[in-house]
Every structure is written in C-alpha cells, then in structure tokens.
Amino acid sequence: MKKVMKYLLVLVMAFGVFNFVGENNKASAATFNWPSEGTITAGYKDPDYLSQFGRVHYGIDIAKSGTVNISASAAGVVTRSYYSSSYGHTVFIKHNIGGQTYETVYAHLRSASSLDVGDSVSQGQFIGYMGSTGLSTGQHLHFELHKGLWNSSKSNSVDPLDYLGETLGGTPPAGDPANNPSNGSYAYVKVDYVEGYGVNLYNNDGEYAGKANHGVVFSVYGEKPGYYSVGAGKWLPKEYAIYKPFKVHSAYPEGWGVNVYKAPDGAHYMGKLEYRDYDAKEYRDGYFKLDDDTWVRSKSVIVTKPKY
Numbered sequence: 383m384k385k386v387m388k389y390l391l392v393l394v395m396a397f398g399v400f401n402f403v404g405e406n407n408k409a410s411a412a413t414f415n416w417p418s419e420g421t422i423t424a425g426y427k428d429p430d431y432l433s434q435f436g437r438v439h440y441g442i443d444i445a446k447s448g449t450v451n452i453s454a455s456a457a458g459v460v461t462r463s464y465y466s467s468s469y470g471h472t473v474f475i476k477h478n479i480g481g482q483t484y485e486t487v488y489a490h491l492r493s494a495s496s497l498d499v500g501d502s503v504s505q506g507q508f509i510g511y512m513g514s515t516g517l518s519t520g521q522h523l524h525f526e527l528h529k530g531l532w533n534s535s536k537s538n539s540v541d542p543l544d545y546l547g548e549t550l551g552g553t554p555p556a557g558d559p560a561n562n563p564s565n566g567s568y569a570y571v572k573v574d575y576v577e578g579y580g581v582n583l584y585n586n587d588g589e590y591a592g593k594a595n596h597g598v599v600f601s602v603y604g605e606k607p608g609y610y611s612v613g614a615g616k617w618l619p620k621e622y623a624i625y626k627p628f629k630v631h632s633a634y635p636e637g638w639g640v641n642v643y644k645a646p647d648g649a650h651y652m653g654k655l656e657y658r659d660y661d662a663k664e665y666r667d668g669y670f671k672l673d674d675d676t677w678v679r680s681k682s683v684i685v686t687k688p689k690y
C-alpha cells in the first residue's frame with residue numbers, strides 16, 4: 383500500500399516534467415534538461431533507499447514502462463560508454479556550463495549506447511532506451527549529476543532536482559518557455575535542527591519514514607498544517623524547516639503582458655502579471671500560485687531558485 387501511495391504521489395509530482403526545447407536553441411540553452419519522461423521513484427540520498435539497499439543513493443531514479451528515450455541533459459562530450467556490473471549499460475557525459483565542469487551519468491540502459499567516448503552530443507540528443515541492466519530491480523533511469531567530475535566516492539554528486547530545468551550561467555532568451563519547467567516544486571526547505579542529528583520524516587499516513595539530517599535541502603511540493611511535502615511521499619515538520627519560496631518573474635520583455643488567472647486552469651482571467659518578482663506559493667497542473675492568490679502559467683515565467 384505504501385508503495386502504491388508513493389507512486390501516486392510521484393506521478394503527480396512528475397506531471398509535466400519533460401522539458402521540450404525548441405530545435406533552434408538546443409545548443410545554446412544553458413540548462414540541464416530532464417533526461418527522460420517518467421516518475422521519480424527514488425530521490426537523491428533517499429533514506430528509504432538507504433534502508434532498503436544499505437547504500438547511499440547518489441542520483442535519482444526515473445521510471446516509466448514501455449520504450450522510453452533517454453536524452454542528454456545538456457550538451458557535452460561522452461567520457462564513458464560501457465557496461466558496468468552495477469550501472470549496467472551506461473553513458474557518462476562531461477559538460478562545461480558557464481566555466482563550470484559537470485558530469486552526468488545515465489545508467490541501466492536497455493542495451494549498449496551507440497555513443498562512443500569522445501563523441502560530442504547536443505542537449506536532448508538520444509543516448510539510448512531506459513532499461514534495467516546491471517544492479518536494477520525494474521526498468522528505470524538512474525541519473526547522477528556531479529558538479530566537477532564523477533569519482534568513485536561520488537563526492538561531487540549533487541541533487542539533480544536542484545538543477546534540472548534550472549537556468550545556469552545566464553538569463554534564458556525572452557519568451558522561451560522551454561527554460562521554465564517545474565517538477566512540481568515551488569520552494570525549498572532546509573532542515574534546521576542540531577548539527578549531527580536527524581529530524582523525523584513522516585509518510586502520507588503520518589507514520590515514521592526515516593530521518594533527514596540538519597542542513598539537508600528539500601524541494602517543497604505541497605503543505606498541510608504543520609508539515610511540508612518534500613517529495614517521494616515524505617513530510618517534514620515545519621518547526622524544523624527554513625522555508626524559501628522560488629521567485630517567479632515574467633519570461634517576456636516588460637510590456638508584453640502575461641495573463642494571471644483565478645484558478646490553475648486558465649479560467650477567470652484576472653489581469654496581467656506585474657513586471658517584478660513574485661513568491662511562488664504552490665504549483666499545480668502547469669501553473670504557479672503567486673503571493674496574491676492568482677495563478678500564472680509556468681511556461682510564461684522564469685523561476686529563480688533560492689540559495690541558502
């Protein structure tokens with residue numbers, strides 16, 4: 383039952399995550415795009431994963447059945463394309479974005495990628511099909527993002543959810559909605575407790591669901607009295623969280639007029655978005671709720687994620 387609930391929630395979370403980039407700006411969009419469609423079944427350093435498999439999860443798992451294309455999250459050069467007993471058929475890609483080196487990993491591919499080491503790839507280029515090769519319990523993509531190069535201790539790994547869809551190293555072209563996706567989150571919370579201690583997390587039924595350490599930052603997907611939804615069906619008590627909303631700003635030049643609505647369905651036109659930063663209050667069905675109780679299409683805005 384717990385697993386079913388989790389899948390239902392991640393389905394909601396992942397709705398609309400796939401980032402379509404226009405053909406003409408594939409090469410220039412300095413953004414990490416979602417590498418595949420699917421639902422997130424395990425998060426970065428997911429406590430559930432640790433308790434289930436006894437090892438830290440340094441990436442995210444994105445699952446979908448059927449034939450699912452995996453694509454390069456950003457433009458770069460292939461650094462590995464091989465079979466590993468743990469990763470299965472795997473491709474590594476090195477990126478240089480705004481002077482910073484990153485490396486992405488695409489694991490458990492159905493079969494060997496046709497890409498070779500040294501190949502240049504463009505953002506969105508096909509890598510292979512989602513599979514279940516190597517140490518895998520079902521069809522999914524295991525995706526890692528490293529700030530710096532991959533190493534065997536994975537010390538450069540970062541939470542891909544903090545980067546996917548985020549604009550790095552510049553402002554996206556005005557009016558380019560492809561740079562403004564949402565994975566369903568609209569804020570961050572940082573766990574604020576005692577250094578070295580964990581805060582209890584709870585599942586949808588209010589049962590204990592593992593611990594989160596002081597300083598860990600989660601994406602926020604929803605709220606209920608006393609708790610933030612931090613993804614994968616887990617809830618963090620508000621009393622141990624420092625909350626920072628995403629900032630939302632018109633993606634179009636001043637004067638272009640982005641519509642705001644009374645509901646997240648494009649109904650009941652309420653006027654135009656002012657040309658300033660708003661706090662995101664919620665995300666639903668492709669719309670952000672703003673601090674004055676109106677809704678704007680996520681495709682019409684630039685989202686700036688807060689830093690701690």
Ligand SMILES: [Zn+2]
Binds near residue numbers: 424439441443524
């Ligand atoms: Zn994984």
